[in-house]
Amino acid sequence: MRQDLLFALRTLMKVPGFTAVALLTLALGIGANTAIFSVVNAVLLRPLPYPDPDRLVAVDSFDSRREAAQGAIGYMDFFDLRDLNSTFENLAIYRADRETLSGTGVETMPVSTAIVSTDIFPLMRVTPLLGRFWTRSEEKPGSALNVVISLRLWQERFHGDPALPGKTIMLGRRAYTVTGIAGKGFQFPMQTPLVDIWISIAVETVPSAGEAAQYPDRGAQYSDAIGRLRPGVSIEQARADLQTIAKRLGNQFPSTNKYRAIRVVSQTERVVGKVQRILFVLLGAVLAVLLIACANVAGLQLSRSAGRAREVGIRIALGAGRMRVIRQLLAESLLLSSVGAALGLLLAWWSVEALVRLAPAGLPRSEDIRIDGVVLAFTTAMGMLAGIVSGLAPALQLARGDAGESLKDGARSATSARHNRLRRVFVTLEVALALVLLIGSGLLIESLWKLQSVKPGFEPGGVWTAHVSLPDAQYSEERQAAFFRELFARLESHPEVAAAGGAMPLPLSGNDWGTSFDLVTHPLPPEERPHADRRIVTRDYFQTMGIPVLAGRAFTDRDTQASGLVAVVNETLAKRFFPGQNAVGQRIKMGKEREIVGVVGDVKHDRLSAAFTPELYLSEDQSPMSFLNIVVKAKTANASVVAPILQADLRALDAELVAFDPYPMTHYLDGALSQPRYLAMLLGLFAALALTLTIVGLYGVIAHSVAQRTREIGTRIALGALPRDIARMVVGQGFGITLAGVGIGIACALGFTRARCGASFME
Numbered sequence: 001m002r003q004d005l006l007f008a009l010r011t012l013m014k015v016p017g018f019t020a021v022a023l024l025t026l027a028l029g030i031g032a033n034t035a036i037f038s039v040v041n042a043v044l045l046r047p048l049p050y051p052d053p054d055r056l057v058a059v060d061s062f063d064s065r066r067e068a069a070q071g072a073i074g075y076m077d078f079f080d081l082r083d084l085n086s087t088f089e090n091l092a093i094y095r096a097d098r099e100t101l102s103g104t105g106v107e108t109m110p111v112s113t114a115i116v117s118t119d120i121f122p123l124m125r126v127t128p129l130l131g132r133f134w135t136r137s138e139e140k141p142g143s144a145l146n147v148v149i150s151l152r153l154w155q156e157r158f159h160g161d162p163a164l165p166g167k168t169i170m171l172g173r174r175a176y177t178v179t180g181i182a183g184k185g186f187q188f189p190m191q192t193p194l195v196d197i198w199i200s201i202a203v204e205t206v207p208s209a210g211e212a213a214q215y216p217d218r219g220a221q222y223s224d225a226i227g228r229l230r231p232g233v234s235i236e237q238a239r240a241d242l243q244t245i246a247k248r249l250g251n252q253f254p255s256t257n258k259y260r261a262i263r264v265v266s267q268t269e270r271v272v273g274k275v276q277r278i279l280f281v282l283l284g285a286v287l288a289v290l291l292i293a294c295a296n297v298a299g300l301q302l303s304r305s306a307g308r309a310r311e312v313g314i315r316i317a318l319g320a321g322r323m324r325v326i327r328q329l330l331a332e333s334l335l336l337s338s339v340g341a342a343l344g345l346l347l348a349w350w351s352v353e354a355l356v357r358l359a360p361a362g363l364p365r366s367e368d369i370r371i372d373g374v375v376l377a378f379t380t381a382m383g384m385l386a387g388i389v390s391g392l393a394p395a396l397q398l399a400r401g402d403a404g405e406s407l408k409d410g411a412r413s414a415t416s417a418r419h420n421r422l423r424r425v426f427v428t429l430e431v432a433l434a435l436v437l438l439i440g441s442g443l444l445i446e447s448l449w450k451l452q453s454v455k456p457g458f459e460p461g462g463v464w465t466a467h468v469s470l471p472d473a474q475y476s477e478e479r480q481a482a483f484f485r486e487l488f489a490r491l492e493s494h495p496e497v498a499a500a501g502g503a504m505p506l507p508l509s510g511n512d513w514g515t516s517f518d519l520v521t522h523p524l525p526p527e528e529r530p531h532a533d534r535r536i537v538t539r540d541y542f543q544t545m546g547i548p549v550l551a552g553r554a555f556t557d558r559d560t561q562a563s564g565l566v567a568v569v570n571e572t573l574a575k576r577f578f579p580g581q582n583a584v585g586q587r588i589k590m591g592k593e594r595e596i597v598g599v600v601g602d603v604k605h606d607r608l609s610a611a612f613t614p615e616l617y618l619s620e621d622q623s624p625m626s627f628l629n630i631v632v633k634a635k636t637a638n639a640s641v642v643a644p645i646l647q648a649d650l651r652a653l654d655a656e657l658v659a660f661d662p663y664p665m666t667h668y669l670d671g672a673l674s675q676p677r678y679l680a681m682l683l684g685l686f687a688a689l690a691l692t693l694t695i696v697g698l699y700g701v702i703a704h705s706v707a708q709r710t711r712e713i714g715t716r717i718a719l720g721a722l723p724r725d726i727a728r729m730v731v732g733q734g735f736g737i738t739l740a741g742v743g744i745g746i747a748c749a750l751g752f753t754r755a756r757c758g759a760s761f762m763e
Contacts, residue, residue, distance in 0.1 A: 004331035011332060019336070022297045025696075026340025026386055028689060029293030031347030032286040034371075034379045036682075038352050039359075040279050041375055042368040043272050049185065051125040052228075057235055058270035059091070059225040059242065063514075063531065064261040071263055073225045075204065075215040077249065081225075081262075082119070084245050087238040088227040090123035092116060093201065095223040096191060098469070099171040100658045101157075110658045111153070111196040113171070114189060115203060115223075121148075123228045124188055131165030131180030134200055141205035142213035147176045153196040154181045171197065173471035173656070189224075190271060190364065218256040221514075226267060239264040254525075271364050278679050285440070285686045288433045290386065292690050295426040296697040297390035301333065302423050326396065333391020334384065341383025345371070348379070358681075360674035424737050427697045431741020432748065434694040437687035439749040444680040451673060457603035458507060459546030462498075463665035464639040465506060466646055468657065469627035477624040483653060484620065484628060488538065490649040491632055497642055498635045501541035502620060502628035507605045508668040509629070517616065519577060520587040532573055532614040533605060536625055542568075542600055544633045545665075552584035552598035555619040559597075565622055568598040573614035590616075608672050631665065639664040702734045 012019045047053045059081070060071030073081075073093065082091040094116040102108040118134040134146050149164065158164050168175050176199065187194055205213040229238055242262040250257040265273070349371055359366050468487075470480055484502060491500035505511035516529040524530075539555040541547075550571060559566050567588060574583035574596075586596045602612040620628065632642045643662055650657045706713070713726055 001331070004328050005335055007328065008332035008335045012336065018300060022300055022336055023340050023343060025293045025296050025300075025693060026337055026383075026390075027343035027347055028693070029286075029290035030337075030341045030344030030379065030382050030386060031351065032344075032686065032689065033283075033290050033382050034344055034348035034375060035351035035355060036279075036282050036286045037378050038348065038371055038375045039355055039369050040283055041372070041378070042370065043363065043365050044276060044279060045374070046365075046368065048190075048268060048271065049187070053268065054266070055229045055231075056123075056267035057227050057229060057238060058265050058267050059227055060263040061221060061246065061260050062263055064259045065531075072221045073223055074218055074221040075201065075223070076218045077221075077246075077257070077260070078117075078223070078225055079215075080249055081242055081245055084248075085238075085241050087230055087233045087241040089230050090119045091225060091227040092119035092123050093223050093225045094120060094189060096189060096195070097199070098467075098660050099197070100173075100656065101197070102170040102173070102656065108656055108658070109157070110660060111171075112191070112193045113197045113199055114195045115199045115201055117201050120188065120198070120226075123226065124186065126183050126186040128180035129183050130162060131178070133180055138200060139202055141202070141215060143200070143202040143205075145174065145176045145203050146179045146200045147171070148180045148182055148198040149178055150182050150186075150194070150196050150198075151184055152194070171199070172469065172473070174203075174473045192361075192367070218253055227264075235264055235266065275363060275675070278675070281440075282679070282682055282686075285437055285683055288437055289686050289690050289693070290382065291389075292430045292433050292693045292697070294386050294390040295430050296693050296700070297333075297336070297386075298394060299423040299426050299697055299700055301391060301394040302426075329394065330388065330391050333394075334387035337383045337387030337390065340386065341379050344383075345376070345379050348375075358678065360678050361671055362675060363678075423700075427694070427737050428741040428744065430690075430694040430697050431738055432744035434687070434690040435742055435745025436749050437683070437690045439745070441680065441683040441687040444676070444683055448673070448676045448680045451608050451676060454604065454608045456507065456608065456669060457547060457601050458665075460665035460669050462634045462637050462639050463545065464632045464634065464642045464646065464662070465665055465668075466630050466643075466659035466662040467627065468630055468650065468659055470654075470657075472626050475626060480626050481621060481624045484538065487630070487649060487653060488540065490652070491630075491642075491646065492540075494642075494645050496635055496645060498633040499540050499544040500630070500632045501538045501544040502630050503535055503537040503541050503545075504625055504628055505535070505605075506629045506631075506665075506668060507545075507603050508608075508672045512606065515590060515616065518589040520589055520593060523589075530577065530614070532569075532616045535605075535615060535617045536620050536623055536628075537617050538620045538628075541631065544631050547603060548601045550599045550601060551582065552596070554598055554600070555617075555621070557621075559619045560621050561624075563622075565592055565594040566597045566619060567594040568600055568617040569596055570600055570612070570615040570617075571602050572612040573616065574599045576614060588616075594618075604672075630659075639666075698734055698737065702730060706730055 048056065050056060059073065061073045061077055062071030075093065078091070078093045082088075085091065094114050097113045097115055099111055099113050100108055101111045118136055118139060121128075121133040128148070129151060131148075133148060138144065138146060147169070149158070154160060154164065164178050165180055167178055169178055170176070182198070189195065205215055227238070229235070239262065242264060246257070246260060246262045250260060269276075352369060352371060356366055356369050359369075470483060475483065488500045488502070491497050505513060513534045514531060515534040516531050518524055518529045537555070539557060539559070542549060542554045551574075552568075554568065555566070567590075569583055577583075578586055583596050583599050587593050588596065600617065603615070604610070604612070605615070606613070630646060632639075632646055634642045646662075647659055650659055716726065717723075
């Protein structure tokens, strides 16, 4: 083997042009595969960073009449599922949140938090570095408010104070007791920014009419759940177990649970499920690019081997076995592909950084994307595979030739013709693969263009947003309403501001609040009532966002808690539930009766590709909120000019308030397009690379064929052939190869078109 490799090295150094082109081709193919595989490895293949991750499952509850909807779970349902199941070691509930941290000498700062049940810590097999975690008895309504601090926050903001457990910190101006410091490496849920503080679910209890603390009722479904299966229990068994409990709860609480079902999937699927198809499509695309690169290198070697037929014939005549010749030729190919893999790895090292930087915000585990041992092993395997694929056909073609014939005069022409036929086969396959990639990227680009042309129902230009949360401990409902009224009045007094309002939740923000309602004229049992998405908005919200009022009116300052309850509905709800009627003046019931005073245009709240759904808008003056997304419309297209104004007015009203998520409204629109744009961009890049390699391969076949037919072409010209006849002959040869590849490519691509692949990946 050492002899073979040394001889291969000397041989390749004698043909620097061939070697350089082959190395560049292989480096591009292997580098692209390595870069994409590093993403696939980090996101899909690398286990979740928890003990026995294959036994972790996600648990959702959802309305069985709307199974496609993303499910959430409420506290009362969770407690029943946790207490009655027989298939879980632990079941925990959690919800991501944000707060402002202050107290104990810490500068006021925003922090990422998670409200969790105590089961989360034994479920994740984590132990406290200092202090302790909570017990279930400390989750009871009215219990003391406890928190656990992350190791990172403890070191950075509390300077590793060993006496911190037992002390009090202020979150949102409420006092919490630090019971422990989480162990090294613990992070849950997996999100960006990382969670700093875990808060006991006791904080979720609310006073009842009798002032006794209790959890929200069963209709409140806004948290996530995770479970650890018992040994030997499958996901199917766990699903059946929880569905049995859900059915029992449906019979016991029909008004809230009759149509509530349970979904159980692996936690890995919850984390990466939305991007799994996309990453596998990209991996398939770069594998196609690598096949084209290998076919190109094989074609180059066939061209070169036509001149080596005599050399191989002499070797065989002197006693070399055919397997010995094949081994020598494969050694050259493997050496070439190994160096190409090394260059591809360098290319991937640079590309991975760009992939992460350009990745959409929703790409999970993007912080783990890197070149590691698994990726190096993959690159090595790709290099070996590329060497075998690109070198085997030329080696077999040379080794199986007749040694005697190859030594005769004129044998070179016969060998070249044989090799040219094989090269044409390779180039035909290259054209087919490149065409499939081009059609696939074309479908995605078409779908992206259609998404970009979708009207979201609002005007994002010049609108700045930020999330403001008022501490419940210091702001009663009356103070909350007064604060936001004063804030909007201040904002609208600035000459740079055209309008200001607020809403929960914002369009395309990934949040949805569902509710059921009843038509006063056609009352139904609670479990049969229609469903709509609920929005809490201020009086100037529609004006600020450019949402048209189609009938009736928007909310005004006359809509207060002392006046009659009102609602505004979107066009879809009006048409669906009041067909052929004027929805304005109709009455609906959501606990209490409300009069519909206006109909507004439909808005894309979930996804740009999703159909419009019924929506109910309620007045923030009549349903006060302690937290709102503030929206401010600038008088210019540059929304950022109002950012400092919003922050200054907030501080003027309350110096300790922090505005979370300060973004222009276009940020959310771009976020809805980021994933399809990322996929279309990468697939288009790979298709362009495949097309370039294919053109190079086609050129190589034609150029080599013309070089071998120089004597024939000279004879044709001598006999009277015109230059255009020669050109027609040469171009016709290339055209025939291209047509064959196009035919195969179109046949393969038709399957993608019929499956509407492009549209489906944009969902």
